[in-house]
Amino acid sequence: xxxxxxxEKKCKAKQRKKIIKISIFVLVxxxxxxSIFIFFYTSKSHSSKAKHPxxxxxxxxxxxxxxxxxKKIIKISKSKQKPEIMPTLKPIINLSSIPTNILPQxxxxxxxxxxxxxxxxxPIVLQQPKEPKLIVSxxxxxxxxxxxxxxxYKQKDYTNSMLWCKRAAQINNSNDKVWQLYALNLYQTGNKxxxxxxxxxxxxxxxxxxxxxxxxxxxx
Amino acid sequence: xxxxxxxxxxxxxxxxxxxxxxxxxKAIHSLKNSTSFLKFLIGVPxxxxxxxVKYYNNKxxxxxxxxxxxxxxxxxxxxxxxxxxxxIIDEAQLLDIAIIEKIRILSDEKxxxxxxxxxxxxxxxxxxxxxxKSRTIDIIKLDKLSKDxxxxxxxxxxxxxxxTHIITKKEFEKIYNYTKGNFRYIKKFVKTLFELLEIAHxxxxxxxxxxxxxxxxMCAIELGLTND
Numbered sequence: 001x002x003x004x005x006x007x008e009k010k011c012k013a014k015q016r017k018k019i020i021k022i023s024i025f026v027l028v029x030x031x032x033x034x035s036i037f038i039f040f041y042t043s044k045s046h047s048s049k050a051k052h053p054x055x056x057x058x059x060x061x062x063x064x065x066x067x068x069x070x071k072k073i074i075k076i077s078k079s080k081q082k083p084e085i086m087p088t089l090k091p092i093i094n095l096s097s098i099p100t101n102i103l104p105q106x107x108x109x110x111x112x113x114x115x116x117x118x119x120x121x122x123p124i125v126l127q128q129p130k131e132p133k134l135i136v137s138x139x140x141x142x143x144x145x146x147x148x149x150x151x152x153y154k155q156k157d158y159t160n161s162m163l164w165c166k167r168a169a170q171i172n173n174s175n176d177k178v179w180q181l182y183a184l185n186l187y188q189t190g191n192k193x194x195x196x197x198x199x200x201x202x203x204x205x206x207x208x209x210x211x212x213x214x215x216x217x218x219x220x
Numbered sequence: 221x222x223x224x225x226x227x228x229x230x231x232x233x234x235x236x237x238x239x240x241x242x243x244x245x246k247a248i249h250s251l252k253n254s255t256s257f258l259k260f261l262i263g264v265p266x267x268x269x270x271x272x273v274k275y276y277n278n279k280x281x282x283x284x285x286x287x288x289x290x291x292x293x294x295x296x297x298x299x300x301x302x303x304x305x306x307x308i309i310d311e312a313q314l315l316d317i318a319i320i321e322k323i324r325i326l327s328d329e330k331x332x333x334x335x336x337x338x339x340x341x342x343x344x345x346x347x348x349x350x351x352x353k354s355r356t357i358d359i360i361k362l363d364k365l366s367k368d369x370x371x372x373x374x375x376x377x378x379x380x381x382x383x384t385h386i387i388t389k390k391e392f393e394k395i396y397n398y399t400k401g402n403f404r405y406i407k408k409f410v411k412t413l414f415e416l417l418e419i420a421h422x423x424x425x426x427x428x429x430x431x432x433x434x435x436x437x438m439c440a441i442e443l444g445l446t447n448d
């Protein structure tokens with residue numbers, strides 16, 4: 001004889017088991033999918049940070065090359081920054097030995113800067129300066145100063161001539177003509193002894209036949 | 221309400237109540253045309269071997285004889301003396317090895333034709349032996365019913381009792397899944413199903429007035445056809 005209700009209970013229990021099994025299976029499946037997703041996601045993030053060793057080596061090489069290039073650039077820039085020092089003229093005359101009241105104050109030529117400044121040439125104006133002053137910074141050429149000194153000497157303006165001789169000597173103190181003219185100016189103004197001293201001191205530092213000849217004439 | 225249907229599916233062999241499934245027709249044809257003196261009719265329990273031999277004996281070859289189970293040598297000799305066209309031994313797995321050997325010798329000497337009906341497992345063990353391998357033996361196999369054959373069989377049975385469309389297609393599929401095309405299980409299952417319907421009808425259980433999934437599961441549990 002069939003027990004209907006007992007069978008019914010068993011049937012319901014079986015159905016419940018089936019539902020539980022299905023739900024567990026679904027849960028496990030979802031967990032597996034999520035874990036796979038997380039695994040791949042984390043592995044991708046690590047791979048982006050931890051790069052391939054070959055790539056790392058290439059990057060390092062590139063860096064090294066960069067640093068070397070930068071060093072080169074720095075070197076070149078440093079070398080460029082050094083100002084071009086003009087060869088200084090060796091003082092022919094020891095300025096400390098010469099009394100300052102006789103000779104004009106000679107200054108060492110300054111090194112020229114790299115930047116070439118456009119020197120604005122002032123127009124040459126042949127006018128008698130009222131009170132000519134020794135302006136060191138005035139960019140007048142040696143030849144012009146000498147020319148003025150010679151011109152004043154011909155005009156028998158010995159004071160101006162002497163001033164321009166000093167100016168010329170500031171520019172170039174190793175020229176015989178300047179010292180020759182300066183001595184002659186002194187002689188003309190009645191300072192014969194001073195002229196001789198100037199020539200003698202000049203001859204100490206530089207041999208010049210013309211200066212010697214002038215000296216001999218003055219001493220006679 | 222369902223008493224007549226329940227009787228219909230009783231596990232009784234009635235040779236008139238034949239269902240010409242494909243496997244059944246194939247077995248009949250091979251047995252008729254067989255020339256060997258020793259034949260094996262094999263199949264799983266409930267595949268219809270007993271019905272087959274009965275049907276063959278009643279309808280096809282009336283000069284054949286059916287012997288049941290374990291027979292002795294004396295019985296065998298008595299049968300041999302009566303000159304039957306075919307000696308059918310049902311449940312031949314119960315035979316002794318000596319009897320089987322005797323049968324083999326007799327079939328070799330062509331003194332009688334034998335049809336041994338047995339379960340598949342036992343048949344495979346016997347046929348593995350060397351003295352059976354070397355001989356020409358006909359093996360007739362009864363397979364399970366197909367799904368369509370099962371539906372056809374049940375519908376013809378139910379229609380005869382005016383129960384049309386009582387079982388849906390899905391329910392047929394479930395019944396087939398449980399019974400796996402085994403004739404005996406199909407009959408038992410349907411019988412149990414209608415018994416439960418009868419009980420539900422008697423107790424006026426509204427939930428079980430029609431066949432549903434729960435009723436089918438209950439039948440499977442009753443017959444031990446579930447996996448649990």
